[in-house]
Amino acid sequence: MSNQDNHSPAFQFYPKDFIGSERVAEMTYAELGIYIRLLCLCWTNEGIKQDARLDRIIGPEWDAASEVVMPCFEVIDGKLWNPRLYRELKKQKAHAKGKSKAGKASAKARKSRKCKEKEHVLNSVEVPLQQNSTLHTPYSILHTPNNPQAPKGDDELFEDFWKSWPKHKRKTGKAQAKRKWGTKGCAGMVDKVMATLEVYKASGDWSKDGGEYIPAPTVWLNREPWEAEVLPPPADRSQMTEAQRIEQSKIDLENYERKCRESNQRAIDRFKQEQSQ
DSSP states (O other), rough: OOOOOOOSSOOOHHHHHHHHHHHHHHHOHHHHHHHHHHHHHHHTTTTEETTTHHHHHHHTTHHHHHHHHHGEEEEEEEEEEEEHHHHHHHHHHHHHHHHHHHHHHHHHHHHHHHHHHEEEEEEEHHHHHHHHHTTTOOOHHHTTTTTSSSOOOHHHHHHHHHHHHOOOOOOOOOHHHHHHHHHTTTTGGGGHHHHHHHHTTTTTTHGGGGTTTOHHHHHHHHOOOGGGGSSBBBBGGGOOOHHHHHHHHHHHHHHHHHHHHHHHHHHHHHHHHHHHH
């Protein structure tokens, strides 16, 4: 038989109550062993079927012991149960249900806190964005049919990327970079790619030693730095332009949102795993 409701494999045992019972005191050691075995069967199978062949389960000792042991059991919910053991089962299930509700409430509270934190980050980005909305409007909004300019194609978006790349001795291989731009699907996430490029242009690595550590555009695209969780720190944040500061805030927000989604998914997976056990 299986444990239908997946309750705990163990139950509370109270030695003082057990030894102090008059019925238990009158049992022989053989009867006591049979009684304990039936308690275990009760707990494991959530009751014993009324038609169970206890003579086969216990053995030949059952005939002599049944008159003493059976008064310790009664029919509850259609099965044989020891009343005290039945109450312990109900108490344990109620406790587990209460813990489950508390866990769900705690998860809901954590989610609410994360939403408030996210709202705080959004508000911190929204104010500077409003100061110069045209300058910081993403490519996908600037070049829509509602604007005088026609929507930009992949070639035009790549040209914007190439023009934004700092002048450097490694700014070569334009054809290779264009192919890499296409294979990485950069046109579909041009806002993210361009924002990341602005952060790198203001970073300490790209600023020191006259830009000695600026890679070739093809190498940079191949690394997909816009997917990195940690971006390079600026050489001096006070030297960043307003556009660069805002783009960095956007990327920080995207990273925060992704981490929130991953954290929530892990919580859901843990809950599902606990429920399946």
